[in-house]
Amino acid sequence: MKHLFTLIPSLFFLVLSVSAQYDEDYVQTYSTNFEYEKYSVVKMTRSGERVKVKYFAGRDFNGSSVYERYTQWARNKKIIAYSSGTYMSDCEPSLANPVGICIDNGKEVNKTLKDFDGLVIVYATGGVVLSNIKEGNLKVTNSDGTPMTLDLKNSFDFSRFKSWAGLNSATVFQTHLLNKDNVIKIKPGSTKLQHRRFMAVGKNPDGEIMYYLVNYDGEQTLYDGTVRVTNFIKKLESLNIYWMINLDRGCQDVLRVNKPDGSVDNKFVGNTPITSAANLIVFYYE
Numbered sequence: 001m002k003h004l005f006t007l008i009p010s011l012f013f014l015v016l017s018v019s020a021q022y023d024e025d026y027v028q029t030y031s032t033n034f035e036y037e038k039y040s041v042v043k044m045t046r047s048g049e050r051v052k053v054k055y056f057a058g059r060d061f062n063g064s065s066v067y068e069r070y071t072q073w074a075r076n077k078k079i080i081a082y083s084s085g086t087y088m089s090d091c092e093p094s095l096a097n098p099v100g101i102c103i104d105n106g107k108e109v110n111k112t113l114k115d116f117d118g119l120v121i122v123y124a125t126g127g128v129v130l131s132n133i134k135e136g137n138l139k140v141t142n143s144d145g146t147p148m149t150l151d152l153k154n155s156f157d158f159s160r161f162k163s164w165a166g167l168n169s170a171t172v173f174q175t176h177l178l179n180k181d182n183v184i185k186i187k188p189g190s191t192k193l194q195h196r197r198f199m200a201v202g203k204n205p206d207g208e209i210m211y212y213l214v215n216y217d218g219e220q221t222l223y224d225g226t227v228r229v230t231n232f233i234k235k236l237e238s239l240n241i242y243w244m245i246n247l248d249r250g251c252q253d254v255l256r257v258n259k260p261d262g263s264v265d266n267k268f269v270g271n272t273p274i275t276s277a278a279n280l281i282v283f284y285y286e
Contacts (some may be wrong), residue, residue: 086120
């Protein structure tokens with residue numbers, strides 16, 4: 001009997017360790033070659049709002065690192081994937097600050113708008129939306145149900161927006177807006193050649209809202225990478241693109257994708273361990 005009792009906890013741990021992280025009807029992963037280049041894709045449907053997003057902008061006000069914050073939060077979560085997010089001011093996580101306006105769970109981290117068109121809002125409920133700052137028509141809803149349309153280039157509206165984010169525990173960050181409504185928004189430029197990673201949101205032919213995490217192995221400028229990934233998800237996935245943003249793969253190239261059983265999906269490789277993450281975008285399943 002003694003040996004039986006020592007065996008049972010081991011079996012119990014084994015069952016927990018291989019328990020499903022997500023339903024494959026909601027999440028698929030694959031790697032493929034398209035027009036002679038390799039793409040690794042996490043494809044997630046928002047049907048039923050089971051797939052959700054969480055963003056960690058940096059250290060919290062108690063000094064806890066992104067890794068520490070994530071580890072605490074993720075204890076009871078079913079994680080699909082996580083990746084480095086927006087641009088940071090320094091490669092050293094202890095010194096790094098997010099570039100552009102950044103609000104973490106309602107608390108201001110960086111108060112300054114930068115010249116990036118993409119404003120991403122991650123709601124406390126796990127939904128994520130984007131506004132083109134240049135268009136000046138950000139739409140949010142007050143707690144009493146009244147709508148607001150804000151132009152963040154206007155100082156009064158910008159102040160109202162920050163107040164709204166605080167009251168709604170919203171998380172906000174800026175990044176390059178690469179595609180909006182199937183139109184490429186970035187111009188050709190002299191950005192360096194490097195591997196790229198993108199997040200795209202759109203509607204599939206069945207009318208489902210989809211989230212895509214696309215790891216692109218080709219070394220391209222941001223513009224050329226945008227053109228290639230746009231063609232890939234439009235042609236191979238028939239996605240009607242609502243928006244697509246850049247996820248930084250510079251000196252903070254953090255990436256992990258899980259298989260349905262929670263083990264690592266080796267189709268996806270990041271070059272920076274999560275212990276060194278300066279910020280983190282997380283996709284999870286409820």
